[in-house]
Amino acid sequence: MESVSDTSWDVVICGTGLQQSLLALALSRSGKKILHVDPNHFYGGAEAAFSLQDAESWANEVSAKDAGLFRSASVARHESAAGLSSRSYSLAMAPTLIHARSALLSQLVSSRAYRQVEFLAVGSFFIFRLPQDSAQQPALIRIPSTREDVFAATTISSKAKRGLMKFLKFVLDYQNPPQLELWQSHAEAPLTEFLQQEFKMDAELQTYIVTLTLSLNGKITTRDGLAVIRRHLSSMGVYGPGFAAIYPKWGGLSEVAQVSCRAAAVGGAVYMLGAGVQAVETAGDEVKLELSSGDTVKTRILVRADDNPSEQTGISRLVAVVGSPLTSMFEVVVEGASRPAVAVVAFPAGSLSTPAGKASEYPVYLSVHSSDTGECPVGQNVLYLTTLSTPDSRQLLEEALEAFVGTAGEGQPAQILIQIRYEQLAGSGSFQPEGPVITFPSPSFSLSFDDSVLEPVQQAWKRIMGDAAAESDYMSFADREGAMDDDDVYE
């Protein structure tokens, strides 16, 4: 077998995060010589999924390094969690849901990679509502998102229902006249303003709509907001009744990354983990790389991802495992639908406050994953909480977690068994497709898969393929397995 140093590689891909792995998948039938390395000892980069032990070693590594995109990582186990089996967890670093209309799904289907991934339905979206007066309890209100749903909803006045119906109808055709004229003058203004002015929606209905966008700052523009709502509504029912989005079992995008890498390996790509690119030297048409494994390799093109943090933006995350089945979060709301495995809860801006009395500036989103996701044992749930980083964000995530377990627990608050906390920063660079070194942007923070993540991958593929690239061939493969079935009998 040729050593990695002796081979003249067409492309070396560094990192096995989603974008790099999708690039490997895209190149898997190209015949190019591909070396795919990752400085981590696990697949998935910022989209990895961890067992408990993996999470603990990762947190230690992050704390020791104080560089890269992750900061302040810690894992805490409750004393009652001492005996938990590490391997029965697959905790997602990026628990991203995927809308049925996402181009990612069409690419996974056309490339046949979807056959190795199991997808689960994402169910209801809820709002955490503070009590209006002291006699009330805080409550989780389910957001109606289809016409039938709106009719059936008991939590909305009939006047509000009419407004909501009018809006749903508008969104489905919002890119055509005369709807176009209604929103274009508001395009760059916050969606909430538009909803208030053109649809006379009250603050609560505005919150419903903004929650469906999963906007991290809650201030999504009318242009972006309408596009996301339209995608949500048109995704409804595509893969079955009652749901708009799906989630890959066993840890979300991590699974997509691993399956993509496997597909590339089947096509001949060579994989090395625990081997990062330490030094890059460009000479003429060739890039010389020094790997942390000690190997020196030569390649025509190097693809890597931006991991130089910017000080500007970041998210705070809290992952909590709770010892309660929380069945009320996963009710089947449409006849004939199967039970969803994921529910989303939004704590709108202002609905939480720090112990010092400071109100939350941004929404907090909490994704509830049942044991059907394979991410935790039966009878438990994984809660993924995300909000934009602020000096108070970590505190606010704690508050949201506490409020949720107090409200959603069946009779008594759910026991919190494990908590993982970390900060994730945005990169400082932008996509750089020119020259021998292609740099992907840092991972997206979007809680529902953002199709713009796919564009740099396709551009990189085009660069590497050169004249041989035909857009129509992109990610379009036939099944590989030998369809010939032989029968064998053993009595």
Add this chain to the structure above:
Amino acid sequence: MALSGDTVPSLKILLIGPSGAGKSALLTRYCDDEFEPETASATIGIDFKTKNLSVRGKPYRLTLFDTAGQERFRTLSTSFYRGAHGVIVVYDISSRASFLTLDKWFEEAEANTADGVALYLVGSKLDKAEHGRQVSTEEGRALAEAHGAGFCEASAKTRENVRRPFVELVDRIVQTPSLLAAARSGRAPGTVAMDEGGDGYFSGCSC
């Protein structure tokens, strides 16, 4: 008679072990009854092979996964191991070095699969027994027993014992109720059918 894939329980079986142990040769001989002595290069292009096997009067559909070269630097992913009913660990009886890596392979298989997964150890290249053997049958059997695995030696070249690992492994699986419970035909309950999706489900949108 070809069996329909829709009604027959499917069993996921992995072949793992060090590079050059002869995993692909064993797989290709068993599934296609082919042997190419000169293909000593790393495996390219085989994702998995399927084979219908009847054991004790009941048909099963085996999906047999090769390592796709990811054994070379030990980079098999957790998703590769997921849902496996049985794992066949292969070494080369004519290579001591190959045998010495096996503890790590067993460890990896046990760590990434469900408790009680059926294991089987195969000493391959039995045709070299007379002139090139570096691992004795007893050593192989002892290691297999230490891991609760089945054992045999086989040759893809001469066909000797080629069916045996597969048949005995499946026999083990079907006698383990917890493993068999996980065997199913078609999609897992509660998962979404991607190939049935697209525009057809509802015409347009439900709202």
